[in-house]
Amino acid sequence: MTALLIKNALVVTLDDAGTILPNGQILVEGSKISAVGPSVKAPAGAQVVDAEGMVAIPGLINAHHHFYSSFARGFAPPGEPASNFVEILQRMWWKLDLALDPEAVRYSSLVALLEAIHTGCTTVIDHHASPSCTDGSLDIMEETFRQAGLSGCLCYETSDRNVPADGVAENTRFIKKMKAAPDGQVTALFGLHAQMTLSDTTLEATARVCNETKTGVHIHVAEDLSDETDCIAKHGSRIIQRLHKFGLTGKNSLFIHGIHLDESEMDLIAQTGTMMVHNPESNMNNAVGTQKMLTLLKKGILLGLGTDGMTSHMISAARVAHLLQRATLADPRVAFCEACDMLLSRNAQIAARCFPDRRGQLAPGQLADIAIFDYVPTTPLEPGRFLGHLLYGLNVARVHTTIARGRVLMRNSKILTLDEKEIGAKARESARATWARFK
Numbered sequence: 001m002t003a004l005l006i007k008n009a010l011v012v013t014l015d016d017a018g019t020i021l022p023n024g025q026i027l028v029e030g031s032k033i034s035a036v037g038p039s040v041k042a043p044a045g046a047q048v049v050d051a052e053g054m055v056a057i058p059g060l061i062n063a064h065h066h067f068y069s070s071f072a073r074g075f076a077p078p079g080e081p082a083s084n085f086v087e088i089l090q091r092m093w094w095k096l097d098l099a100l101d102p103e104a105v106r107y108s109s110l111v112a113l114l115e116a117i118h119t120g121c122t123t124v125i126d127h128h129a130s131p132s133c134t135d136g137s138l139d140i141m142e143e144t145f146r147q148a149g150l151s152g153c154l155c156y157e158t159s160d161r162n163v164p165a166d167g168v169a170e171n172t173r174f175i176k177k178m179k180a181a182p183d184g185q186v187t188a189l190f191g192l193h194a195q196m197t198l199s200d201t202t203l204e205a206t207a208r209v210c211n212e213t214k215t216g217v218h219i220h221v222a223e224d225l226s227d228e229t230d231c232i233a234k235h236g237s238r239i240i241q242r243l244h245k246f247g248l249t250g251k252n253s254l255f256i257h258g259i260h261l262d263e264s265e266m267d268l269i270a271q272t273g274t275m276m277v278h279n280p281e282s283n284m285n286n287a288v289g290t291q292k293m294l295t296l297l298k299k300g301i302l303l304g305l306g307t308d309g310m311t312s313h314m315i316s317a318a319r320v321a322h323l324l325q326r327a328t329l330a331d332p333r334v335a336f337c338e339a340c341d342m343l344l345s346r347n348a349q350i351a352a353r354c355f356p357d358r359r360g361q362l363a364p365g366q367l368a369d370i371a372i373f374d375y376v377p378t379t380p381l382e383p384g385r386f387l388g389h390l391l392y393g394l395n396v397a398r399v400h401t402t403i404a405r406g407r408v409l410m411r412n413s414k415i416l417t418l419d420e421k422e423i424g425a426k427a428r429e430s431a432r433a434t435w436a437r438f439k
């Protein structure tokens with residue numbers, strides 16, 4: 001078994017006691033952390049990472065991403081700019097995803113993985129759509145995760161918007177494949193776009209597969225008010241009640257956004273233990289409103305944080321979540337601790353339901369997912385003071401080393417598992433070809 005010793009680091013363990021070691025050591029054996037302390041005993045021949053002048057924290061987790069969004073950077077759809085959320089979907093995303101081919105799926109994914117590694121993110125829950133090449137698209141993404149070294153929970157965005165039940169077969173096949181995969185590096189949920197593009201027949205088919213495979217769904221809910229009004233008009237029910245009727249709520253399911261939920265829907269999510277994810281930067285960008293993050297937390301809902309394809313930078317997502325609540329509520333006392341807790345603790349709890357291995361702490365037995373930042377604190381960094389450094393220091397610090405599942409993915413900001421230059425060149429080519437197919 002390969003061993004790796006990280007020494008001389010300021011170690012922020014995020015363990016239950018909130019331990020911070022000013023000059024600590026972390027021993028990694030195989031894919032797990034085996035010891036953490038001021039001084040640990042390493043086996044002979046262990047690889048050493050000297051983290052002098054650096055801060056080590058658990059690898060970050062992104063609870064909702066769309067890797068294919070990488071190819072939207074610098075692209076503006078032709079015609080008038082979209083003036084509301086439905087137009088944003090129709091004029092931009094539903095055309096861009098149709099233009100993706102297998103090459104574009106691969107390179108948009110690799111680009112996002114590079115960014116995740118550079119920002120210290122080691123686990124991503126992704127929601128994928130490529131309706132011109134649905135079948136096998138999740139295998140391409142799986143390959144990129146294994147090549148890069150990150151953990152990924154993948155799904156395909158089932159929708160009836162192009163052809164009925166597109167994605168049901170791909171999700172079903174991939175869920176079964178991942179259930180049989182022994183290492184837990186890549187896992188699966190059943191992906192659904194949003195209730196407004198899903199028929200009762202497709203939801204029934206989804207529920208059958210979820211029951212049979214004991215898998216939850218990963219779906220956008222009430223992102224825009226139009227999703228609720230559509231549901232009420234077509235089905236005489238609000239969104240969460242409609243999904244609950246098909247048995248799609250529950251501890252294994254992940255509901256995204258929920259900006260326009262009413263009290264009864266929030267209560268139903270809380271009662272069923274359904275997980276939720278907040279994506280503040282995306283919500284601001286799409287001008288769909290502000291999630292009632294603090295209300296959802298008060299109801300006891302397991303609410304995490306994601307980027308929804310905007311970026312792969314998780315500390316930025318937490319910082320924006322905190323600032324957005326303060327601006328919206330006109331209250332400078334709120335949301336700082338909550339936003340940090342969502343990133344550091346709640347995303348780890350969500351990951352614990354989506355993957356077999358525990359992560360989110362630098363402690364023995366945890367998955368060896370570690371982000372080491374080039375950061376010398378200029379004010380004391382000690383127990384009770386870390387969160388200020390996280391949102392107002394580490395957010396702009398360079399990540400020096402990223403380790404995932406015990407493997408060093410990046411050292412001195414150089415990615416070791418992927419050829420960044422080659423991926424950049426091929427991604428630019430593939431993005432240009434994708435844009436040329438956009439119509």
Ligand SMILES: [Zn+2]
Pocket residue numbers: 064065066127220256308309
């Ligand atoms: Zn999304």
